Amino acid sequence: MSATLFPVAAxxxxxxxTANGHGEHETAMRLIKVTEEAGEASAxxxxxxxxxxxxxxxxxxxxxADELCDVIIAAxxxxxxxxxxxxxxxxxxxxxxARRLNxxxx
Numbered sequence: 001m002s003a004t005l006f007p008v009a010a011x012x013x014x015x016x017x018t019a020n021g022h023g024e025h026e027t028a029m030r031l032i033k034v035t036e037e038a039g040e041a042s043a044x045x046x047x048x049x050x051x052x053x054x055x056x057x058x059x060x061x062x063x064x065a066d067e068l069c070d071v072i073i074a075a076x077x078x079x080x081x082x083x084x085x086x087x088x089x090x091x092x093x094x095x096x097x098a099r100r101l102n103x104x105x106x
Contacts, residue, residue: 009076041067
């Protein structure tokens, strides 16, 4: 995980708070943004595999990776609306998932 992910996401969340506030509606919008970005990643994958016969291949693996990065960023920004310790929470979750898979993190 990038060491800059959470500080940058915190700056983005703070800028959004300034621009849009941080009430219940804004929290919901940040959560919905994760879904929007996931949809874009899925659309890029469809374009990469040529699943739409009218369009053929329209995207690359780099496009899918770029969209997945947007998902991660949107999720990290949204996470700031639900916890004061997003980095610690993600680390705890990663450790729990690794334990379930018997694959300890290095």
